[in-house]
Amino acid sequence: MEWLAIDTSVAYESGLENGLNGKGLEVTAEECHISFMAQSALREARWYHENSIPLSIDSMPQENDGARLVEGKGLSLDLGGISDIEVLHRKSDTGIEILVKGEGEHLALMRHHDASALAAAILSSGKLGLSFE
Numbered sequence: 001m002e003w004l005a006i007d008t009s010v011a012y013e014s015g016l017e018n019g020l021n022g023k024g025l026e027v028t029a030e031e032c033h034i035s036f037m038a039q040s041a042l043r044e045a046r047w048y049h050e051n052s053i054p055l056s057i058d059s060m061p062q063e064n065d066g067a068r069l070v071e072g073k074g075l076s077l078d079l080g081g082i083s084d085i086e087v088l089h090r091k092s093d094t095g096i097e098i099l100v101k102g103e104g105e106h107l108a109l110m111r112h113h114d115a116s117a118l119a120a121a122i123l124s125s126g127k128l129g130l131s132f133e
Contacts, residue, residue, distance in 0.1 A: 003088040005086065048130075052129070069111060075130055076130075079123075087100055087101075094111060096111070098111075098112070115132035
């Protein structure tokens with residue numbers, strides 16, 4: 001299964017770019033921004049990000065293969081000041097897998113058994129917020 005990258009400041013929601021074009025409207029930067037900010041996945045991810053207590057990667061339970069277990073609709077990870085974060089995700093037989101890389105190194109492999117997709121990822125103030133569908 002191939003890993004797909006998700007921009008850590010952009011919601012991952014299909015159909016985002018098709019909304020205004022499908023209505024025959026000329027797409028401007030402002031219209032795109034308004035459409036983007038209205039996405040429910042982004043709003044929900046921001047709420048989890050701003051209102052949750054950040055977990056450290058080491059405090060999360062671990063499976064036999066080393067993957068950290070994730071539950072619920074959202075979580076916030078304390079990255080301890082690591083910059084250049086890259087978030088990759090894929091769907092597997094065991095659920096949604098998320099690979100977090102920072103400064104060129106593998107930081108964490110996480111697995112969510114009950115989610116159908118990673119909806120959004122937000123990075124700010126040394127925290128990574130993840131929202132799941």
